[in-house]
Amino acid sequence: MAPSGRKHAKSQPRIIPGGFSVLPIQFDSDSATQHTLYIKEHKVRAEKTSRRPLDRTLFVLNIPPYCSEAVIRDLFSQFGSVQSVELRDHPGSSHESELKLSKLFTPASKQGFKVGYIVFQNSSGIAAAKKHDYDVPLVVSTEQHPVKTGVQKWIQEYKESFIQPDNLQEIVDSFMQDYDKRKEEEAERQKKEAEQQEEDEEGWVKVTRGQKGTKARPHSEAANKRTLQKEMRKKKRKELMNFYTWQHRNTQKEHIAELRKKFEEDKQKIALLRAQRKFRPY
The missing domain is CATH 3.30.70.330 (RRM (RNA recognition motif) domain)
Structure with missing residues (x-):
């Protein structure tokens, strides 16, 4: 040229x-x-x-x-x-x-x-x-x-589109080897992160920074439920129910208030049923 x-x-x-x-x-x-x-x-x-x-x-x-x-x-x-x-x-x-x-x-x-x-x-x-x-x-x-x-360009591209089976197998094998290697590295990284995120004997969790450029995964409903159950179990382990006298009194008061509320609701239901069953000929 x-x-x-x-x-x-x-x-x-x-x-x-x-x-x-x-x-x-x-x-x-x-x-x-x-x-x-x-x-x-x-x-x-x-x-x-x-x-x-x-x-x-x-x-x-x-x-x-x-x-x-x-x-x-x-x-x-x-x-x-x-x-x-x-x-x-x-x-x-x-x-x-x-x-x-x-x-x-x-x-x-x-x-x-x-x-x-x-x-x-x-x-x-x-x-x-x-x-x-x-x-x-x-x-x-x-x-x-x-x-x-x-047409000459089309014929050339058409001929170049064919590939020998041996060359194709070599390309596919190389691609799959790279893919398996990336998957192993990703699994190893996730395993290390899971080990670092485990809580120690005192209940502390070590928070580490993720890789640069990685996007945060959205929390699913099942993951949120598991996290909530884990927090409830942790809270029950650390909390001693009715340890003090005032805790016991407060629990009794709350129980009595709940019973009174339920009693009033039952009275209203009974009164409503009686009014509906009353005979009114005129």
Whole structure:
């Protein structure tokens, strides 16, 4: 993917509102039409990530569907050594997934125009890309680096979708080994936390801080019931019922008051039943 013979020092870049530089491309040397990319130095200070350093990252808009990460890397490598290329459906922060699944378990990416983040080895690559001559388009598909589109691209992707049984078994075994290892580590961590949360001989419970980033589990009804029963048993063990005389008197008073209340309720029920059974001929 070679640019024109003009040097970047003599280039005439074009800047549009928003601070974007216009970078024209064409699919091959025989194409009569051109496509336009919009590039700008990435300067989002709120995004704190090592994957997109502020002084070496180029933000690219309007990347066509036939440009993969490998194509973009080859296309921009003429401006400087490219460290990494990231294509996304829309601009946004970088989310590094903790669990990287195999391509066999991930859905197919959405086809359409994308945005890109290109990280150069040196900051001079950004300056060279922004100074590129607007009248000299970059060629995407060359003899050294052909890019397939249309039916040819579909046939290539269809052939690459097949995988040998031995390779598939190896990928599945590797995935299951990692999964079992994570489950064992999680079980070991929960066991240690349970041991730390057990109460000692005096009834004290050691409260430890959970791992950073873990979410608190909501308490279920069964868990709440078990906790309540545990607290009641603990309270009964520590409390001596009717130990003092005044405790015994208070218990008797409460019992007598409860009996009087029940007696009054029974009287009202009997009076109501008598009134309902009274004979009234007129």
